[in-house]
Amino acid sequence: MAGAIIENMSTKKLVIVGITLLLFQAFAFMVGGLLAPSPTTAMPYTATKCVDTVKHRQEKKWFMPWGPNRCVKIQSFKEAVAQKIEANNIVFAVHIPLPNKEMSSWFQFMLVILQFDIAFKMYNQIEDGAMVTIDVGLAYRDDTVGEWTQMAQSFEQRKLNCNFTTTKTLENEGRFYECDLMPFMEVGSVSHKYYLLNMRLPVNERKKVNMGIGEIKDIRLVSIHQNGGFTRVWFAMKTFLTPSILIIMIWYWRRITLMSRPPVLLEKVILALGISMTFINIPVEWFSISFNWTWMLLFGDIRQGIFYSMLLSFWIIFCGEHLMDQTERNRFSVYWKQVGPIVFGSFCLFIFDMCERGVQLTNPFYSIWASEVGTELAMAFIIVAGICACLYFLFLCFMVFQVFRNISGKRSSLPAMSKARRLHYEGLIFRFKFLMLVTLFCAAMTVIFFIISQVNEGHWHWGERTVQVNSAFFTGIYGMWNLYVFAIMFLYAPSHKRYGDEQSSGQCITGDGGASSGEDIQLTTTITRVDGPTEIYKMTGKAAQE
């Protein structure tokens, strides 16, 4: 990597580039904050208690909670007791969405959370470790009058994590337990207009099914989906960013292939970073508008995973290549110790994701957290991934520390060096420090905005306008990492001022010595070259001896 652009650029130009990037950054934040609505919407639903009047039904019937063909409903279970209705004949029906609304494929995904309202009764308490078994069916239709088509049908078990905060006395009968939220359903694409959920809680005394689950008063659901407006803004952003990154990537790689020497490791890694960024950017989600691709959610996770692991590897390799300890690296295998944890960690998360969202492709009600073994397995995966992350950050910190130690070591000996050698090291140091600064800035921004978006209620009122903090966070951070990758590819591409003279590194060093003054000095540097390091070190060594 002879003379990257960043070194050959005048401060003025660098500042201009920086300001342009900052402007784009501000724009990205503004798009999310002012244009887009909040990223997701949560809609609460209360299940309607329908009565299935036929005792043993042969074919499947769907129960509508409201509308023209609404079911026979009961207000409370007191009526059910009076009418001697069996548990198996009570159907909890929820229609998503609410009346007069329809879902759209712009909503991208839909997850549903389950909550029970269980009243405390002295003689009907929730037993320890009680499990609810839910016989659930999901159906869809695309018009308001048609037949329902079954989408999924499953027997699901969920653990009731409820506690009663006050004393369990007769006086407190009728007060509700506080129960944890239960993940219930996840659909990776919302390609139908109307969805219907029918749930039953069958009782089987012999098999201990749904025994000791307390007095259920109501079943509540919360459905979460992405807002259509946010999806549009997001797609627009992706569609705009894809060509930008793609063009700079092609330009970057052309620069590298134009050089006489084969590309070094760092250059390859930067390219890989660009590729993984493009991979995230490519707006394949456009297809989800017209196709029923339920795997989009999983695919999105995989894409993000690849990008994150690439970014982490890039930082490690970048540090390693700037160590300045004269060891020959430039091979990927040198970094196995540092990259290993990344690969292993992301692999763990991948397996976990496949277990959760992968299985959800076939059964949307599946949740790895629902079963005891699944929870342990999931926790194991997450903990291993966490350990890997810690290990990685230890390595990274150690490496950064090493670089800084070497830098300070070199600093003291810089004046004594020959010009060529000094320029080489100054270039290295500048390049490293620049990236370090930018990376830290980006990471800090991510963390700060993440905290702001978590702490805040989701929107700020700013004069007349409402600023959607959450949306601003997503578009802003997404834009920021894009700009980061863009800037790296642009600034760390080989400078066109040099690649013509690559043939003789000797000339390279002597040629530009005092060409111009100030920042415009053409710092010709080498990191580790396949062809020339030994030569140049010999040369500079000689020069130093002289």
Add this chain to the structure above:
Amino acid sequence: MLDGHLLLGWCSIILLVLVLSTPGPSAAYFGLTGNEPLTILPLNSVPEETTGRGHYKLCDRLKLEKKQRRMCRRDPGVAETLREAITMSVMECQYQFRFERWNCTLEGRHRANILKRGFKETAFLYAVSSAGLTHALAKACSAGRMERCTCDEAPDLENRKAWQWGGCGDNLKYANKFVKDFLGKRSNKDLRARIDMHNTNVGMKVIKAGVETTCKCHGVSGSCTVQTCWRQLLPFHEIGKQLKQRYESSVKVGSSTNEATGESEISTGRGQQPQQQPPTPGVSDHIPRTMDLLHIEDSPSFCRPSKYSSGTAARKCYKDKNCDAICCGRGHNTQSREVTRPCQCQVRWCCYVECKQCTQREEVYTCKG
């Protein structure tokens, strides 16, 4: 004798004030505070199929004011919800006051008389009515019982667009707006009407203050990079409990009529300095901006049969718990009888209870007349 005269004089003044200030029949109250006799409402029945204009009948039966009737008729869901709100409020009121002298008896006459005064009980009735209505509406929204709920401000097409673009506001916001609309915001110079309005608002505010925000993380692999929060109402039992607490700490707003000018001065209880009336008389509200329930008069004892209650004679009470308080020192009768009641019940989820029949000797305490 002199005292008697004074008392008589005061009485007549109060009576005069009451007569002058009693709001007309147009009072837009509802639920426990409404004009309708609650007994005509089948509290626990299955709603008949509300096809077409079936709900009109229900709206008419509720004896609503003109504007309220219009709002009721707009949507079959509203009528049903209104009825449910009344049921809920009544049940909660009776549950919260089951150990008290005033046990929230709502037979027409007593209730109407309490509503004509400014007792603590009146305050509770207003608060629990509005709270019940807000709660029932929010719940009805989430059950899809109402045709128009959130996103309902704009015409249909724009609604759809708003929903597609950025979802809708939450049910609570809608419920609050509806209740405010429904119960009307009337600027009333009359102190009692303003107090009633205040207490109505307290009911809504208690609901609002009891909202819990719950969040769910659903980022990459379920991490918290993306999380969605929503607001949840407390169970109505909790609301009732809070309102009961507010009832107990209700603040008395004294109204001493200035005979010279006929303007009323208002002072809050709790030993504070009486607030001086600002120069512009009787226009702005002097009701303290608190979340406390307010009352004007001290409650009657509810011991003996009166306009406000049928007294506590023959009320069942619990020994060592409330017999002394309820029976007003008249003592209680102890009756020992044999009761057969279900025991050792095996309750299965929904609708099936298997019990043994146990016969116990039980002491029943009732207040002496």
